[in-house]
Amino acid sequence: MQQLKICGGRRLVGEIRVSGAKNAALPILAASLLTADDLVLHNVPDLADVRTMLKLLSGMGVRVERNGTDVTLNAGAVTSTVAPYELVKTMRASVLTLCPLVARFGTAEVSLPGGCAIGARPVDQHIRGLRQLGASVEIDHGYVKAQAARLTGAHLVTDMVTVTGTENLVMAAVLADGVTVIENAAREPEVVDLCNCLKAMGAKIEGEGTPVIRIEGVERLHGAEHTVIADRIEAGSFFVAAVVTQGDVLVTHCEPRHMEVVLDKLREAGAQLNVGADWVRVRMTGRPKPVSVRTVPHPGFPTDMQAQFMTLNCLAEGTARITETIFENRFMHVPELMRLGAQISIEGHTAIVQGVPALTGATIMATDLRASASLVIAALAAQGESTVDRIYHLDRGYEHMEDKLRSLGADIVRVNA
Numbered sequence: 001m002q003q004l005k006i007c008g009g010r011r012l013v014g015e016i017r018v019s020g021a022k023n024a025a026l027p028i029l030a031a032s033l034l035t036a037d038d039l040v041l042h043n044v045p046d047l048a049d050v051r052t053m054l055k056l057l058s059g060m061g062v063r064v065e066r067n068g069t070d071v072t073l074n075a076g077a078v079t080s081t082v083a084p085y086e087l088v089k090t091m092r093a094s095v096l097t098l099c100p101l102v103a104r105f106g107t108a109e110v111s112l113p114g115g116c117a118i119g120a121r122p123v124d125q126h127i128r129g130l131r132q133l134g135a136s137v138e139i140d141h142g143y144v145k146a147q148a149a150r151l152t153g154a155h156l157v158t159d160m161v162t163v164t165g166t167e168n169l170v171m172a173a174v175l176a177d178g179v180t181v182i183e184n185a186a187r188e189p190e191v192v193d194l195c196n197c198l199k200a201m202g203a204k205i206e207g208e209g210t211p212v213i214r215i216e217g218v219e220r221l222h223g224a225e226h227t228v229i230a231d232r233i234e235a236g237s238f239f240v241a242a243v244v245t246q247g248d249v250l251v252t253h254c255e256p257r258h259m260e261v262v263l264d265k266l267r268e269a270g271a272q273l274n275v276g277a278d279w280v281r282v283r284m285t286g287r288p289k290p291v292s293v294r295t296v297p298h299p300g301f302p303t304d305m306q307a308q309f310m311t312l313n314c315l316a317e318g319t320a321r322i323t324e325t326i327f328e329n330r331f332m333h334v335p336e337l338m339r340l341g342a343q344i345s346i347e348g349h350t351a352i353v354q355g356v357p358a359l360t361g362a363t364i365m366a367t368d369l370r371a372s373a374s375l376v377i378a379a380l381a382a383q384g385e386s387t388v389d390r391i392y393h394l395d396r397g398y399e400h401m402e403d404k405l406r407s408l409g410a411d412i413v414r415v416n417a
C-alpha cells in the first residue's frame, strides 16, 4: 500500500499544466466501439481509471496503441461483448461500454458496477432508457444482458440528471433507427466533449450542453481524431491548494469557461484571480473567507469540488455550510479532516464548517477519489507532517499529483508502506 508523506505549511508557487479530463476521456474511449475505423485521441490522461478502461476494451478485442497522452483505438475486430465483473468492480464507468456494444453489435453483457464509497450509484436510468430504445434487457447473476437487432429512436426523459446515463444513452441513439430526444440531459462539459467527438465520427447530434439533446441515428460511424478537454476538477483542486497555502499558482491548459461557478466561489473566498483564454492565476494572502456551497448538476457548483471546498472552509475566517445534493454519502473526508483539527458538524446532507486558524499534521486515510484530494490539500496547509494512506484512490483521478505539487514547492513524497 502506498502513502504520501507531506510536510505542510509551505506556500505553493509556480506554474503547472492540467491534464486531460478523466470524465471526458472515459466515455470517449468507450465510443471507439461504435466504429470499425481508427479513433485517434490526444490529451488522454495517464490515470488508473483510464488504464482500466483500456484494459477492458483490449479484452473485447479493441486494438489499443498508446504513446504518452496519444491513444489510437480500433474496434474493427471485436471478439467479445462482455465487460467482466473483475474489471467493472474496480471502475464503475465501465458501464459506459453497455450502450455502444448494443448499438453496434446488438448485444452486450456488462457486469453491474455495484455500489461505491460515495453511494449506491444505481444504473437504472441507463437500463430504462435502453429498454425505451427497443432493447430487451435483463439482470442475470449480477450482469446486465441486453439484446437488440437494431435500436429504435425514442423520446427519453430521465428521472434525474445523470452524467454517464446521458452519455450512455447518446451512444445508444447515434446508430438507432430514427430520432431520439433526451430530456433532463446532463449539461456537463464532459458530455459536450463526448458529443463533439461523436459528431466528428459522423453522428448527428444537437442540443448538447442544454437539457434537451436530439440525436438522428445514422447507419454507421467513421473514424475521427479528437483532443480531450482539460480536467476542470484537477484544475479546481490546484486552485484550492493555492488558496489554502496562501500561494501564487498559474494553472495552464485549462478551460476557464467550464469553471465559472468555481472561479466565482474562489473570488468570494478572497482569492485574487487573473483569467486568460486557457489559464488561470490564483493568488492568496491571509486566511480565506468562508464560502457556502450547494452541489447541483452543471452549470451549478460541481459535486466533484465539494470535498476540496470543505478543506478551504476548514481554514476560513468564519462558518460555512456545505450541502451535498447529488450523492448520499459524500462526507467521508469529514472525520479525516477532523483528525487534522478541523471543526465540522454534519446535519443530514449539510456540513457546517467552523474555520480554524491552522490545522496540524496527522495520519489520515483516503476513502474516495475527491476526498483523497481534499486530504492532500489539507495536509499541504497543515503545520507539521501528515501521512495520507490508501492513495490508490487519488491515483484513479489525478495524474502524478505529487510530482505536480512538488514542482510548486510542496514537500511531498510517495512511499511504500
Ligand code: EPZ
Pocket (backbone or CB within 6 Å): 022, 023, 026, 093, 119, 120, 121, 122, 123, 124, 125, 126, 160, 161, 162, 163, 164, 165, 303, 304, 326, 327, 328, 369, 370, 397
Ligand atoms: C459522473 O458519475 C462522474 N463520473 C462523477 O465523477 C460525478 O461525481 C458525477 O457524474 C456527478 O457529476 C464519471 O463521469 C465517470 P450521475 P455518474 O449518474 O454518472 C443517481 C469523480 O470523482 N443515479 O450523474 O455515475 C446517482 O446515484 C466521479 O470523478 C441513479 O439513481 O453520476 C446520483 O445520486 C465521482 N440512477 C445522481 O443520480 C442512475 O441510473 C447523479 O449521478 C444514474 C444515476
